[in-house]
Amino acid sequence: MTASTSRVSRFRSLEFILGAFLTTVICLAVLFSDLLFPGGADKIDLMARLAKPFASAAHPFGTDPLGRDVLARVVAGGKISLLVGISSVLGAVVIGVLVGLVAGYYRGFWDMLVMRFADIQLAMPFILLAITFIAIVGGSLTNTIILLIVSQWVQYARLVRGSVLTLREREFILSARAIGVKDWRIIVQHLLPNLLGPVIVLMTLNVANNILLESSLTFLGMGVDPTIPSWGGMLADGRTYLQTAWWVSVFPGIAILLTVLGLNLLGDWLRDSLDPTGRTSR
Numbered sequence: 001m002t003a004s005t006s007r008v009s010r011f012r013s014l015e016f017i018l019g020a021f022l023t024t025v026i027c028l029a030v031l032f033s034d035l036l037f038p039g040g041a042d043k044i045d046l047m048a049r050l051a052k053p054f055a056s057a058a059h060p061f062g063t064d065p066l067g068r069d070v071l072a073r074v075v076a077g078g079k080i081s082l083l084v085g086i087s088s089v090l091g092a093v094v095i096g097v098l099v100g101l102v103a104g105y106y107r108g109f110w111d112m113l114v115m116r117f118a119d120i121q122l123a124m125p126f127i128l129l130a131i132t133f134i135a136i137v138g139g140s141l142t143n144t145i146i147l148l149i150v151s152q153w154v155q156y157a158r159l160v161r162g163s164v165l166t167l168r169e170r171e172f173i174l175s176a177r178a179i180g181v182k183d184w185r186i187i188v189q190h191l192l193p194n195l196l197g198p199v200i201v202l203m204t205l206n207v208a209n210n211i212l213l214e215s216s217l218t219f220l221g222m223g224v225d226p227t228i229p230s231w232g233g234m235l236a237d238g239r240t241y242l243q244t245a246w247w248v249s250v251f252p253g254i255a256i257l258l259t260v261l262g263l264n265l266l267g268d269w270l271r272d273s274l275d276p277t278g279r280t281s282r
Contacts, residue, residue, distance in 0.1 A: 015269040022262030026255070030078040037069070041076035041229045044068055053247045062247040064237065070247060073229045074255050080141065080230040081259070085210040088148035089203050095149065096156025097199060101187050103157065104164025115161070118154040126151055126213070134222045144223045148210050159202060163195050201271045208263035215256055231256050 029036065045067035053062035053070070061071040103111040121129075133147045167173060168191070176186050211231075217223030218232030226233050231252040238248030 013269060015265045015272075019262045019265030019269060022258050023266060026078060026259050026262065027082070029075050030082055033072075033075045033079065036075065037072040039069075039072070041073040042068060043072075050241070050245045050248075053251075061251050062245070064234075064248045065241065065245070070234075070251055073234060074231070074251050077229040077231045077234055077252060078255060078259070080224055080228060081211045081214055081232075081256070084141070084145055084148065084214040084224075085207040088145045088152070088210050089206045091145065091149035092152040092206070093156055093199065093203060096153040097160050097192075097195070099153070100157040100160025101164060101191060101195075104161035105168055105183070105187055105191065111161070114157065118157055121151075121154050130217060130222060134217075139217075139222050139225075141224050141228065144214055144217060147217075148213060152206060152210075155202065155206070156199060159198055160195055163198065164191055167191055167194055201267055204263055204267035204270055208260040208267070211256065211259060211263075 033041075045063070047067065048059065048063050049065055049067040051059050051063040051067075054060060055062070059069050059071070061069070061074065063069055064073070099114055103114045129151055130147060133150070134143065137143050137146075173186060173190060176190055214223055214230070215232030215235065218226075218230050219236045221236070223232055224230045226236075234252035235249050238245065238250075238252075241248050
């Protein structure tokens with residue numbers, strides 16, 4: 001099998017097709033939510049409260065206890081969940097990659113200090129960190145993003161540091177040092193490009209994980225403001241109506257399930273594609 005044929009076959013894998021399809025559909029629905037639902041997600045119609053799903057074209061997913069369209073709120077809630085998932089991962093990547101590069105390349109006291117701090121933070125349960133953080137600064141969209149950044153930068157720092165420790169002794173790095181290339185150029189031009197594969201894979205998986213964490217925190221009342229439509233908030237609002245109006249909670253839960261599934265499938269596909277040594281034959 002030639003290299004080009006192998007690349008084409010990877011794009012035909014079930015993981016890539018299903019993951020890309022789910023992720024694309026959800027992202028497009030969220031991006032064009034204002035066009036799909038010009039009335040918005042907060043439009044109240046008390047005459048149509050708790051309408052059953054699939055009973056009318058006006059409310060295909062039914063309505064909640066205030067008569068708000070569940071489908072519109074599910075799509076609008078995706079904005080918050082995706083915003084939290086993507087922005088928190090980007091923030092954690094910037095901090096973690098920078099710290100990991102410096103710690104792994106220069107070693108010494110800085111490396112020991114950062115890694116011991118990372119060990120302490122990783123040993124702390126996330127829920128304990130979340131309760132302490134929210135109790136001090138309060139719950140909001142911005143604070144939820146900051147909390148996820150603080151809790152996850154260590155993953156990228158440890159991943160990058162471990163890779164740098166291996167790469168810094170390779171011939172191309174030793175050759176660059178021997179001819180007098182400056183440290184910052186070695187880090188940016190030689191080390192960083194070789195670390196992007198594992199970092200991208202971890203980013204994809206963490207976006208899905210952070211969507212789950214945001215929904216869990218909001219469900220517990222420690223995340224996004226309840227007045228802002230979000231999947232976790234919708235789950236919390238509908239838990240008292242599970243026996244009489246199951247759709248208020250079930251459809252946001254399905255949205256979370258499909259989004260996380262799509263991102264995890266893409267993450268698995270990226271891992272297999274970017275790591276030839278761990279790729280399985282298909």
